[in-house]
Amino acid sequence: MKLADLVNLLDGTVVTDTSLDDYEVAGAMSADLMSDVLASIRPESVLLTGLCNPQVVRTALIADIRAIVFIRGKNPAQETINIANEENIPLITTNYGLYEASGILYREGLQSYETQTEDDCS
Amino acid sequence: MASKHPVISDKEAEHITRAEELAYELRIQEVMTEDVFCLEPEMKMETALDIFQKEHFSGAPVVKDGHLLGILSIEDLIRALRENNMDVAVQEYMTTNLVTVRKLDPVVEALKTFSQTNFGRLPVMDENGTLVGIITKGDISNGLLRALQRDYHAEELIRYRASHLFEDIVSGRTSLILRYDIRKGDFTHGGNASSNIKRALLRLGATPQVARRCGIAVYEAEMNLIIHTTHGGTLRVEIEPHKITMEAYDDGPGIEDVDQAMRPGYSTATNEVREMGFGAGMGLVNIKRCVDEMRLISSLERGTNLYMIIYLNDDDTNPKTIQ
Structure with missing residues (x-):
């Protein structure tokens, strides 16, 4: 899915200086726990999250995440935006909640890029 | 003349x-x-x-x-x-x-x-x-x-073998060591060292998969140093042509029960840490998934040493791939 289309679908705002031209994401994952993201997200995804600190951008960098959507109208701190600008990872904000934002993108054909893991919590 | x-x-x-x-x-x-x-x-x-x-x-x-x-x-x-x-x-x-x-x-x-x-x-x-x-x-x-075109493919292969640097330098055993001091409670810079390690590996020619696995393992280890140590600790990455050895060590307080610490979901993290998206007791489990070998040694007197190894080149010694 083109990132520009994703922004339209979520009535989103791009808060970084990154250009969205020809920027594509292959799938998505929604989570607030960065360890879960690191454990399960496939490369080239967009991450939907309610967490706004710089760790989210660092996680994106480590896990080859292409873009981040902050849900429920949360605005990332300037520091988070600065790192994202440096690393060229677009940050998008939307007023939708995590469930609804994920649902809209899933309905429009953006598949889950979260790999299922075996039962960890024995 | x-x-x-x-x-x-x-x-x-x-x-x-x-x-x-x-x-x-x-x-x-x-x-x-x-x-x-x-x-x-x-x-x-x-x-x-x-x-x-x-x-x-x-x-x-x-x-x-x-x-x-x-x-x-x-x-x-x-x-x-x-x-x-x-x-x-x-x-x-x-x-x-x-x-x-x-x-x-x-x-x-x-x-x-x-x-x-x-x-x-x-x-x-x-x-x-x-x-x-x-x-x-x-x-x-x-x-x-x-x-x-053949030239181009050959060039690509060389880049992917992570061996440019190592081929040029002849010694009995060549390795490149990267060290990062991690401060206790420095959440602002959390992940900074790991990002740099991942970038270094890519520059040295590691495949995106290997760089990603190392990045995830070392990121979790870095956050552990920030969250759990008394004074912070050190990340040390040794890159050799056939393997990458990552080490996270500190001088305390040490882990009381290592087996318990390895259990998924077990955590001693504070709410503050959980609000950062960490401390859910999945860090060590994640690390184990990403690396080929992992060893955790800890004592209440001397602190904790975490060794993580990822093997390169040979496919049989490298069975784990993180997508």
Whole structure:
């Protein structure tokens, strides 16, 4: 899915200086726990999250995440935006909640890029 | 010192393109067309025209008993058509003024011959003077393009082997060590060292998969140092051609029960840490998934040492892949 289309679908705002031209994401994952993201997200995804600190951008960098959507109208701190600008990872904000934002993108054909893991919590 | 033959300086040599070099490296037999269709000298010009038209030939050698007698080209056919003389044998119109090249000569010899003559194709002969193929300018361009593409793929391979640096330096055992001091409670810079480690690995030529696995493992370890230590700790990454050893160590407080710490979901993190998206007791589990070997040694007196190893190159020692 083109990132520009994703922004339209979520009535989103791009808060970084990154250009969205020809920027594509292959799938998505929604989570607030960065360890879960690191454990399960496939490369080239967009991450939907309610967490706004710089760790989210660092996680994106480590896990080859292409873009981040902050849900429920949360605005990332300037520091988070600065790192994202440096690393060229677009940050998008939307007023939708995590469930609804994920649902809209899933309905429009953006598949889950979260790999299922075996039962960890024995 | 004056010299009759101009010597190419290093500066001029810089401008020699890879394609020009290849013209010297490639042999004619590597780019020529083999299995050439041959005409017989007694064949009628009319028949040759039919064959040329049907097969889209623009020229063909004329051979009798394995001996090359001449070349018949489209121009020869046009001459015969103008003279309305299509009933005669091919040998009446073929070009017998032959310029040939040898199959083991470099391609540049054929290029020279093309520029010195007006021929569009040259017969290629082996050491015994037997016709083994035909070379055209098109064959040369295609051959050079193919060779350049091979060069490109070879270059890609080298980059992916993470060995540029290591191949250039000869020693009994070469390794590159990166060290990062991690401060206790420094959430602002959390992940900074790991990002730098991942970038370094990619620059050294690690595959994106290996860089990602190392990045995830070392990121979790970095967050552990920030969250759990008394004074912070150190990340140490040793890169060798066949393996990457990552180590996170601190001087306390140590883990009371290592087995318990390894259990998924077990956590001693504070709410503050959980609000950062960490501290859910999945860090060590994640690390274990990403690396080939992991060892956690801890004591309440000396602190904690976490070793993580990822093997490179050999596929059998590298069974785990994180998508």
